[in-house]
Amino acid sequence: MKKTKIISYLLTWLCILGYFCSNSVTLMASSSIKPTIYTQQNNCTIGSNEKLRVHVNTRCSVYLYSVKYPDVESSSDLSRKGKYIKRCTSGGFYDITLKDVPDGCYRLYAKTSSYGYNNNNISLPSKTIVQVDNTKPEVLDINVNDNEVKIYYNDTISPETKGNNFYLQKISNASSSVCVISDEDMVDYELIFDDYESDSKYTDRFVFSSFDNSMFTNTNGTPNIIGKKVTGKKTFHEVGKYKLEYQAQDNPVTNNNKNFDEYRKWSNKNNVNLLVHRRPIANLTVNYAPSKDKSRLLIYNMNGSGYDLDHMDLSNKGITGERYEWKKVGEKDYRMGRIPTDLPGTDSNGIKIEYIIRYRVKDIEGAWSLPVTFTMSVEPKLILNAKLKTYKTDFSLDSIPASESLVLFDTTTSYNKRNLLDMSMYYYGSCKTDKIKKDSTYSATKNGMTYTWRDTNYKIPKTLKDGRYKFIVNATDYNNSAVKDTKEFNVRVKTPVDLESKFSGEYEGGNRISIPAKTSKYADNVTLELFYGTNYKTTINMRSINYGSYKKWTANYNIPENVNEGNYKAKFTATTPNGNTSTIYKNFRVNQLNITKVNIWGDWQHWRGQIDLFGKRLVNMPHRFMAYENVHIEAQIKGNPDRVYVRFSPSLEAMFFRNKYGQEYKYRDHIGYEVNFPLYMTSTDGKNYSVEYILPLADSTMDENDRRLKGHYWVEVTAIKGSTVKKKKISDIDITGNILDKVYIQPE
Numbered sequence: 001m002k003k004t005k006i007i008s009y010l011l012t013w014l015c016i017l018g019y020f021c022s023n024s025v026t027l028m029a030s031s032s033i034k035p036t037i038y039t040q041q042n043n044c045t046i047g048s049n050e051k052l053r054v055h056v057n058t059r060c061s062v063y064l065y066s067v068k069y070p071d072v073e074s075s076s077d078l079s080r081k082g083k084y085i086k087r088c089t090s091g092g093f094y095d096i097t098l099k100d101v102p103d104g105c106y107r108l109y110a111k112t113s114s115y116g117y118n119n120n121n122i123s124l125p126s127k128t129i130v131q132v133d134n135t136k137p138e139v140l141d142i143n144v145n146d147n148e149v150k151i152y153y154n155d156t157i158s159p160e161t162k163g164n165n166f167y168l169q170k171i172s173n174a175s176s177s178v179c180v181i182s183d184e185d186m187v188d189y190e191l192i193f194d195d196y197e198s199d200s201k202y203t204d205r206f207v208f209s210s211f212d213n214s215m216f217t218n219t220n221g222t223p224n225i226i227g228k229k230v231t232g233k234k235t236f237h238e239v240g241k242y243k244l245e246y247q248a249q250d251n252p253v254t255n256n257n258k259n260f261d262e263y264r265k266w267s268n269k270n271n272v273n274l275l276v277h278r279r280p281i282a283n284l285t286v287n288y289a290p291s292k293d294k295s296r297l298l299i300y301n302m303n304g305s306g307y308d309l310d311h312m313d314l315s316n317k318g319i320t321g322e323r324y325e326w327k328k329v330g331e332k333d334y335r336m337g338r339i340p341t342d343l344p345g346t347d348s349n350g351i352k353i354e355y356i357i358r359y360r361v362k363d364i365e366g367a368w369s370l371p372v373t374f375t376m377s378v379e380p381k382l383i384l385n386a387k388l389k390t391y392k393t394d395f396s397l398d399s400i401p402a403s404e405s406l407v408l409f410d411t412t413t414s415y416n417k418r419n420l421l422d423m424s425m426y427y428y429g430s431c432k433t434d435k436i437k438k439d440s441t442y443s444a445t446k447n448g449m450t451y452t453w454r455d456t457n458y459k460i461p462k463t464l465k466d467g468r469y470k471f472i473v474n475a476t477d478y479n480n481s482a483v484k485d486t487k488e489f490n491v492r493v494k495t496p497v498d499l500e501s502k503f504s505g506e507y508e509g510g511n512r513i514s515i516p517a518k519t520s521k522y523a524d525n526v527t528l529e530l531f532y533g534t535n536y537k538t539t540i541n542m543r544s545i546n547y548g549s550y551k552k553w554t555a556n557y558n559i560p561e562n563v564n565e566g567n568y569k570a571k572f573t574a575t576t577p578n579g580n581t582s583t584i585y586k587n588f589r590v591n592q593l594n595i596t597k598v599n600i601w602g603d604w605q606h607w608r609g610q611i612d613l614f615g616k617r618l619v620n621m622p623h624r625f626m627a628y629e630n631v632h633i634e635a636q637i638k639g640n641p642d643r644v645y646v647r648f649s650p651s652l653e654a655m656f657f658r659n660k661y662g663q664e665y666k667y668r669d670h671i672g673y674e675v676n677f678p679l680y681m682t683s684t685d686g687k688n689y690s691v692e693y694i695l696p697l698a699d700s701t702m703d704e705n706d707r708r709l710k711g712h713y714w715v716e717v718t719a720i721k722g723s724t725v726k727k728k729k730i731s732d733i734d735i736t737g738n739i740l741d742k743v744y745i746q747p748e
Contacts, residue, residue, distance in 0.1 A: 035060045035121065037110040039128045046132060051095045054086075056110055060123075062086040062096065064106035064130065068196055072122055078111055101132045105196050179275045179365055182220075186234050187274070195250050202251035202264050206230045206244070209271075213240030216277070216310040236276040239310060244272040280308040280319060280363040282372045285385070287450040289416060290345055290378035297355070297376055299341040300448045306361030306369055321362035329354035329375070345378035352378050380449060382419060384475035384485040386411040391457060401495040401522050402578045403462035408473060411453035413440065413485075418478035419451065423458060425491065426470045433461055440478075460493060462522075462577040468492050496520045497582035498550070499574040509561040509592040509639075515570070517542060517553040522576045526553045529571040532585070536563050565592045565639070565724065593639030593721045595728040600715055602629045604739060619706055623730065627697045627738035628670065633715060635681065635689045635728070641719040644689045645678035649713040649733070653677050657697040667696050681717070689717075701734045 036057045046052055054062060063082035065072060072078050083106070086096040107125035180187060193201045211226050213219045216239050223238045230244060248267045253260045283306060288299045304322055311318025325334035339357050346352050354377040361369045375381065390396060391405035400406070413419050421438040424431050436458060438444075444451040458471075471491045477483035498520040507513050517526055526542040542553040570586045602625045609620030625631060633646050647653070655667040655674045668674050671694055681689035701710050713733035719726045 035110040035112050035123050037062065037108050037123050038126045039108065039130075046098060046130060051097050052085075052130060053093060053095050054108060055091075055093050056088045057091040058112065059090055060088050060110040060112045062088060062094075063109045063111060064098075064101065064132075065109050065125065067105045067107060067129065072109060072125070075111060075122060078109055078122055082109060098132060103132055106130045106132065178272075179277065179367075180236065181367055182239050182276050182278045183235060183237055184279070187236070188234075189230065189232065191246060191248075193248050197250075197252070199250040199252050202249045202256070204246065204248040206246045208242060209245040210243040211238075211240055212243075213238070216240060217312045218309045236274070239276050239278055242274040242276065244274060246270045246272070275365070277310050277363070277365050277367065278308065279367050280306050280361045280369040282306040282322075282359055282361045282369040284357065284359040284372045284374055285412070285450075286357060286374045286376065286414070287448045288376055288380075288414075289449045290380070294352075294378040295345050297343040297345045297353075297378060299339065299343075299376075302338065302341075302357070304359040304361070308363040311364055318363050319361045320364055323360045323362075323368075325358040327356055329356055334358060343376075380414065380416055382475055382477060382483050382485045383414040384412075384473065384487055385414075386453075386473050386487050388471055388489040388491075397489065398492050399494045400460065400491065401520075402460050402464045402466070402493055402576070403495075403522060404460055406458045406460065406471065406491065408453075408456040408458065411456070411473075413444070413451045413453070413475045414449050415451065415475075415477070416449050420476050420478055421453065421456075421473060422476075423456070423471065423473045425460070425464070426472055427467060432464060432469065464493055465578050466493050466495055466580060493578075495522050495576050495578055495580050497523055497574050497576060497580050499523070499526070499572060499582040499584055501570075501572050501584060501586055503570055503572075503586045504588055506589045506591050507559055508594045509559050509563055509565075509590060510594075512556060512558045515540075515542075515555045515557060517555075517572055517574075519544075519551050519553065519574045519582075521546060521549055521551055522580075523551060523574045523582075524577050526572060526574045528555050529573075530557060530568070531563070532569040532571040534568065536560070536568075559590060561592065561638075563590050563592070565590055565721070591639070591724050591726075593637070593641055593719055593724050593726050595635055595637050595717055595719050595726050597634075597636040598717045598728045598730060599634045600631055600730055600733070601634075602626075602631045604629050604742070606742065607736075621734060623732050624702065624734040624736060625695055626742065627695050627735060629739050630692055630694050633679075633681070633691050633693065633717065635717045635719075636687060637683075637689055637719050637726075638687060639719075639721060640686055641721045641726075644681040644683075644717065644719045646681060646691055646693070647678050647716050647718070648693075649715075651698045652695060652713050652715075652733070652735075654696055654698070659697075665697050670697075678718070695735070697738060698735050700736050702736050704736065 037054060037060075039052060039054045056062065062085050063078050064085055065078060065082040069077075069081055072082070083101055085098060085101070086094055088094055107129060109125055110123040112121045178187070189206075191204070191206065193204070195201075207227065207229055208223075208225045209227070211223060213222070219239060221238045223236070223242075225233065236242070247269050249264050250267075251260075252263050282304065284302075284304050286299065286302045288297055290297055304324065306317070306319045306322065308318030323336075324338045325336055326339035327334045339355065343355060344353055354375055357374045357376070358371045359373075360371045363369075374383075386408055387410045388397065389407050389409065390400050391407050395401070395404060397406075408423060411421070413421075419440050421440075421443070422435045424435040425433040436456060438453065438456065440446070440451045440453075443456075444453040446452075469491045471489040473487045473489075475485045499517065500519075501515075501517040503515050503517070515528060515530075517528070519526060523544075526544070528540045528542055530536075530538045530540065538557070540555045540557065542555045544551045544553045567587060567589050570588060571583065572586065573581065573583045575581050600623060604626060605622070606626065607618050607621040607624040609618060611617050635644065637644060653675075657665045657667075659665075675693065679691050679693055681691040683689040698713070699710060701712060702708050712731055713735065714729055714731045715733055716727055716729040
């Protein structure tokens with residue numbers, strides 16, 4: 001594990017200048033020779049002992065003059081405060097090495113007084129600002145593109161005008177990047193504040209500003225730190241590119257008075273890119289055998305390979321390099337390269353020689369895998385290699401339900417004799433499942449000393465409790481069980497129940513209802529307790545239908561009529577064969593109040609299918625009435641309602657009528673009284689309710705020839721008990737004329 005230090009520099013300078021000038025500045029002096037000085041480089045950062053390219057037009061001396069000083073007014077100012085860097089013997093370009101120049105921000109000046117010219121013949125400063133920074137770290141940015149890693153740097157100073165007399169200079173795009181390995185490397189942070197006016201730091205901010213893992217495959221999540229302050233996080237798990245952002249604000253005054261906030265300047269944003277990636281993984285297979293007399297070791301084939309989980313989409317699986325090493329056991333140093341294919345098996349004294357082969361791979365980011373090793377001798381050890389996965393890709397070794405299957409694959413043993421495999425699941429050293437046993441004679445193919453085994457499916461018992469287990473595979477010598485090798489895999493059994501139900505709402509006593517539920521396919525029992533916690537509690541075993549990945553459960557139930565009205569709970573409990581249990585509760589309501597029947601009939605019942613006085617067969621329409629006909633409304637209601645009433649269509653409740661000729665009729669004038677609505681119904685036995693009502697004049701919905709003139713009228717019965725309201729409506733009421741049309745005078 002390596003430790004990486006991230007250093008973030010924040011530099012702010014505020015300089016008062018009396019003027020701005022171009023890259024090429026003309027000297028304002030009385031001499032006929034007017035020296036100028038400029039550099040072709042834009043504002044730049046340069047280290048001490050690095051070269052700066054400048055141009056002068058005449059013989060002169062070149063100085064650096066700190067921007068924190070006032071403008072140069074005399075030759076003595078420049079000699080006393082400036083830093084002499086070069087004597088130019090003529091005009092032209094010069095590459096000047098900056099030797100022992102202190103860190104700081106400077107402008108270039110030319111001075112000709114050393115060659116006998118006017119003592120005040122000093123050029124105006126160049127526009128270019130030279131920042132000398134001997135401690136500035138390497139500035140990097142990392143971009144991963146396909147199987148190529150590109151590294152960039154940028155250290156350009158970008159000047160920015162902040163007013164007529166102020167010049168704020170800052171580093172833009174200054175960034176530093178480091179590459180660390182997930183869950184291994186430690187990261188330290190060091191924040192350095194430097195202000196060229198020697199202002200103190202007022203405040204700062206340091207945050208994880210963004211995260212991007214699109215350059216990697218098999219990503220392992222998104223961190224929950226984005227947008228949050230950096231508080232000394234040392235290691236990183238989620239792979240990807242993190243961007244850390246730091247800014248500082250200076251304080252030009254000696255106190256923290258907020259009245260000076262407008263004078264406090266924020267530095268540039270210094271971005272640190274942190275690339276978190278995983279180590280590659282190396283694999284090594286060696287097929288060898290001792291000679292018959294065991295004097296030699298013969299290697300038939302040796303294959304090293306590897307992959308990087310970050311770049312599995314690439315043809316090379318993210319691997320850009322490999323390294324083979326080998327040595328004899330007991331030697332200090334490894335020898336580089338592949339081991340020879342024909343080696344001595346014993347030394348001159350007949351003592352067997354053991355060899356170790358070591359192999360590593362390198363990924364795109366330059367990280368090496370941990371080494372894998374292989375040991376060989378004329379009396380070889382039994383070596384087992386195997387991998388374990390879930391049979392269905394829906395699951396993983398970290399989460400697989402009981403009753404699902406594991407697959408042991410890519411299984412090889414390296415040995416010169418017949419050998420056996422056995423496998424089972426263990427919990428804290430105790431075997432919890434039946435062992436599966438395999439024999440190399442029947443379940444493997446042999447090539448040299450390498451046995452390649454057929455894949456083995458291992459079904460987890462449905463009764464195995466949830467938990468973390470060791471799946472242990474043992475390879476043993478057929479005749480000597482003491483010779484063995486073992487592989488262990490962590491397996492977490494996690495069996496979902498996923499119980500849910502949409503049961504809710506209101507139900508009426510005496511009715512038969514169907515109650516649904518749903519679970520995962522692993523549940524084998526669901527019980528339902530209706531009216532949970534009351535004297536009416538009833539337990540029902542629900543029936544299931546398997547739909548492959550889930551099961552649906554139902555229970556049918558007749559709600560008793562003697563259950564009190566009110567709100568109740570239903571308790572659902574589902575279990576799996578391995579003992580997992582899930583319980584949910586659902587609220588429902590029982591209403592015993594119910595309008596079972598509503599009827600309306602009239603005293604005349606004129607349209608009942610009879611033959612009238614004129615020999616015409618009338619239609620049978622029991623809900624067809626005439627105005628001024630007395631009608632009877634009857635209802636059968638259970639549940640002892642508090643009150644029951646009747647409402648009609650507004651036209652059949654109106655106490656005033658105007659016909660199409662404009663003639664007006666009042667209900668009171670014809671009937672002798674007015675009726676207030678609603679009409680309350682009465683009962684003598686608490687079950688059968690009734691009320692009578694003389695229908696008012698209203699527009700006919702059908703004429704005498706049974707032609708429809710308009711839509712139906714309606715009548716509705718409402719029963720109320722507490723907060724429960726039930727309604728039942730008859731919606732096919734018709735009116736044809738009035739009873740006066742049917743009064744006939746018998747001639748004498």
